């Protein structure tokens with residue numbers, strides 16, 4: 001039996017600033033099984049992007065990973081040399097960014113970038129690599145792959161660029177794709193289209209994905225599992241069904257209430273009362289207690305551990321995920 005694809009344990013990442021130490025990640029636990037699509041959701045500042053950057057070891061000074069472990073196929077990523085880590089980033093774990101320009105080089109044609117990437121990761125000739133590139137461009141619904149191959153990134157629209165960067169990601173043949181809000185920079189109709197394409201590509205290629213988003217609706221459509229982040233911790237984890245049907249953590253319940261109801265389009269959007277904590281000085285006890293409708297006195301002083309088991313767990317002293 002193989003272990004999980006990715007296993008993050010008690011991960012702590014901080015940034016030293018003039019104002020003090022920002023405790024961005026305060027003990028993140030997250031497991032992704034082979035072939036799983038996991039949505040990472042939470043309000044702005046909860047630590048979603050820092051989690052992604054920590055997995056890829058892209059946290060730069062004055063930031064750093066202070067504690068915990070990250071294992072990919074059982075291999076400890078935090079113990080690798082910079083060179084080995086570079087190989088992991090080029091081959092095993094790839095990231096799709098909000099701004100597709102980040103993953104495309106402006107000075108090379110799409111052809112040379114895709115052929116190089118594919119050739120680098122597979123034992124094929126340039127001609128074969130080009131055929132594979134065309135196949136990937138067809139998979140992302142590019143009507144004229146030959147023309148796209150001849151293009152330079154600036155000749156493509158935002159939506160096309162993002163599709164090319166998805167095709168490029170396939171060229172890496174990665175074990176895990178991390179996508180950090182990859183469609184938010186696009187306008188709404190293009191967003192929908194790119195999302196559909198990505199969904200199809202992921203199921204066709206049976207990829208494992210960590211999908212970072214604010215949008216619980218997207219997660220419900222796209223993912224198998226959901227991890228809810230709050231103040232630098234995963235506070236609830238479970239299948240999409242469990243999270244939507246029997247959410248245990250009061251924060252998850254509040255987050256679900258903020259999803260717009262398509263049957264009541266004129267209803268005012270609900271927001272969660274209060275604001276996210278200052279990570280320079282996070283609250284004692286449960287970080288959500290100042291905003292929590294169900295908080296009890298003990299929540300102010302005792303930090304909850306995850307309870308419930310592998311399938312569905314939540315870090316809450318009041319509500320037990322296994323009893324939902």
Ligand SMILES: Nc1ncnc2c1ncn2[C@@H]1O[C@H](COP(=O)(O)OP(=O)(O)OP(=O)(O)O)[C@@H](O)[C@H]1O
Nearest residue numbers: 015017022024043044045046047048049050051279
């Ligand atoms: N380079 C940095 N220097 C200092 N603090 C940082 C840095 N990068 C992130 N942080 C802090 O770490 C915390 C987590 O940030 P992160 O970007 O992971 O949030 P997020 O959940 O991705 O939010 P968003 O949804 O807005 O992208 C925040 O408090 C943020 O201010």
Ligand code: NI
Nearest residue numbers: 048049050180
């Ligand atoms: Ni982010």
